Amino acid sequence: MSTYDYDLIVIGGGPVGENVADYAAKRGVRAAIVESELVGGECSYWACMPSKALLRSGHAVRAARRLAGAREAMTGSIDVSAVLSRRSAFTDGWRDDGQVAWLESAGIDLLRGRGRLAGAHAVQVGGQVFTARAVALATGSVPVLPDIPGLASAAPWGTREAAAADHVPPRLVVIGGGVAGVEFAFAFSALGSQVTVLSRCGLLDREEPFVGEHLAEALAEEGVEVRLGVMPTCVDRNEDRVVSIALEDGTVVQAEEILVSTGRRPNTDDLGLDTVGLDPIGLDPVGVDPVGLDPVGVGRVGSDRAGLDAAGRLTVDDTLLVDGTDWLYAVGDVNGRALLTHQGKYQARAAGEAIAARLQGTPLDDVPWGAHVATADHAAVPHVVFSDPEVASVGLTEARARGLGCTIRTVEYDLGGVAGAKLQADGYTGRAKLVVDEDRRVILGATFLGQDVAELLHSATIAIVGEVTIDRLWHAVPAYPTISEIWLRLLETYGRSERPIIPVTT
Numbered sequence: 224m225s226t227y228d229y230d231l232i233v234i235g236g237g238p239v240g241e242n243v244a245d246y247a248a249k250r251g252v253r254a255a256i257v258e259s260e261l262v263g264g265e266c267s268y269w270a271c272m273p274s275k276a277l278l279r280s281g282h283a284v285r286a287a288r289r290l291a292g293a294r295e296a297m298t299g300s301i302d303v304s305a306v307l308s309r310r311s312a313f314t315d316g317w318r319d320d321g322q323v324a325w326l327e328s329a330g331i332d333l334l335r336g337r338g339r340l341a342g343a344h345a346v347q348v349g350g351q352v353f354t355a356r357a358v359a360l361a362t363g364s365v366p367v368l369p370d371i372p373g374l375a376s377a378a379p380w381g382t383r384e385a386a387a388a389d390h391v392p393p394r395l396v397v398i399g400g401g402v403a404g405v406e407f408a409f410a411f412s413a414l415g416s417q418v419t420v421l422s423r424c425g426l427l428d429r430e431e432p433f434v435g436e437h438l439a440e441a442l443a444e445e446g447v448e449v450r451l452g453v454m455p456t457c458v459d460r461n462e463d464r465v466v467s468i469a470l471e472d473g474t475v476v477q478a479e480e481i482l483v484s485t486g487r488r489p490n491t492d493d494l495g496l497d498t499v500g501l502d503p504i505g506l507d508p509v510g511v512d513p514v515g516l517d518p519v520g521v522g523r524v525g526s527d528r529a530g531l532d533a534a535g536r537l538t539v540d541d542t543l544l545v546d547g548t549d550w551l552y553a554v555g556d557v558n559g560r561a562l563l564t565h566q567g568k569y570q571a572r573a574a575g576e577a578i579a580a581r582l583q584g585t586p587l588d589d590v591p592w593g594a595h596v597a598t599a600d601h602a603a604v605p606h607v608v609f610s611d612p613e614v615a616s617v618g619l620t621e622a623r624a625r626g627l628g629c630t631i632r633t634v635e636y637d638l639g640g641v642a643g644a645k646l647q648a649d650g651y652t653g654r655a656k657l658v659v660d661e662d663r664r665v666i667l668g669a670t671f672l673g674q675d676v677a678e679l680l681h682s683a684t685i686a687i688v689g690e691v692t693i694d695r696l697w698h699a700v701p702a703y704p705t706i707s708e709i710w711l712r713l714l715e716t717y718g719r720s721e722r723p724i725i726p727v728t729t
Contacts, residue, residue, distance in 0.1 A: 229353065230582055245331065257336065261318075367487060371456070374481075392416055423454045490557060618669060
């Protein structure tokens with residue numbers, strides 16, 4: 224094909240798709256985005272922004288109650304309607320006018336409709352087929368609904384419905400102890416729901432073990448019932464709209480709403496993958512954990528064929544080019560590497576510029592940590608759980624590092640013992656942990672748990688990406704009195720290097 228409608232067509236207009244198109248367009252690539260819903264995607268309207276807005280007021284109230292003098296000023300309760308209104312403001316009332324205007328200003332065309340591949344270099348939108356030298360799939364992920372009798376017909380909430388809820392149910396049952404389940408448990412409890420969390424495993428069980436233990440205690444203090452090691456056997460919603468959930472232990476829990484948050488899978492449905500030799504039919508729709516290391520409950524699945532694995536993830540190289548192709552890219556959740564908005568946008572920046580380089584015949588910087596690769600997906604994925612206490616972690620956990628055969632040493636410290644933390648809240652509780660590669664004396668992973676620890680995370684991310692040695696970190700002096708002084712305490716716990724003293728001769 225000698226002529227194309229575009230240099231690049233991106234299917235999916237969320238933050239990942241927007242960034243692929245933007246970074247390619249900045250390099251002179253003629254780009255278009257295909258979007259069937261709202262430009263801005265899941266994060267803007269049904270996930271990151273609205274869910275964190277729902278959480279923030281409860282966090283602020285609890286923070287005030289932890290301070291003598293401030294707690295005495297707390298005489299009222301949370302204004303639920305004000306919280307919901309503020310949440311809706313962050314979504315622009317579920318309108319995408321601003322995002323569409325941004326696309327126009329960036330010189331990126333918007334093709335409204337459902338996009339699917341129609342062969343190599345071809346994308347069908349409605350009844351029209353557009354061609355492009357390169358195509359990027361940025362269609363995200365979709366929730367996995369467990370096969371529990373009666374669950375689907377009980378009209379359960381997913382994370383979308385919870386983030387966009389127009390009311391607060393008197394009782395809410397959350398199925399799933401992962402990131403979204405824990406966050407929504409805190410959010411709706413603060414807004415007045417009686418919340419029950421059901422999880423077959425522990426809370427956030429892919430984090431360091433102390434994380435789940437602390438969160439279970441915090442939820443209990445908040446009045447949330449946490450039931451671990453149990454799952455529903457059947458679900459029924461009666462004529463009065465009350466949901467009854469029968470559990471494996473023979474008990475029954477009732478609620479006005481049930482929220483299911485048990486994993487997500489790549490959104491490859493009806494993408495036309497079969498038209499380019501990638502047929503997802505019959506794949507096991509297993510959920511994928513938030514940081515993309517493994518599918519939930521099993522090890523990393525092998526590839527059925529180049530470009531697509533048995534869990535429906537599009538396999539890619541570090542430039543996000545789909546294996547076995549020279550024109551098709553898969554960026555963000557759809558490749559299953561790290562189901563996080565910020566990590567998808569990181570991939571998108573690399574992919575957009577890699578696409579431009581390939582199309583324009585300019586050098587490709589695809590060495591590790593180069594401009595056109597997403598190296599951090601393998602070693603330095605940061606993520607925050609906006610629970611209370613917050614959980615902020617990056618890189619490898621101790622279990623993951625040992626599983627990879629690394630020679631490691633770990634150090635932990637009580638965050639409540641840091642002066643800055645004591646000032647932040649009376650009776651501050653929390654924990655910090657480093658996983659250190661003993662051979663190279665660099666950090667492989669870091670986990671912080673406590674009030675307001677999210678902003679500690681970037682320093683750990685920089686240390687891992689930059690492979691800053693423990694010896695050099697002693698010279699990164701944390702300001703006093705801040706929570707960041709936890710870095711000094713961790714280094715002191717680890718200990719200084721015992722270098723031989725070389726006498727000076729004249």
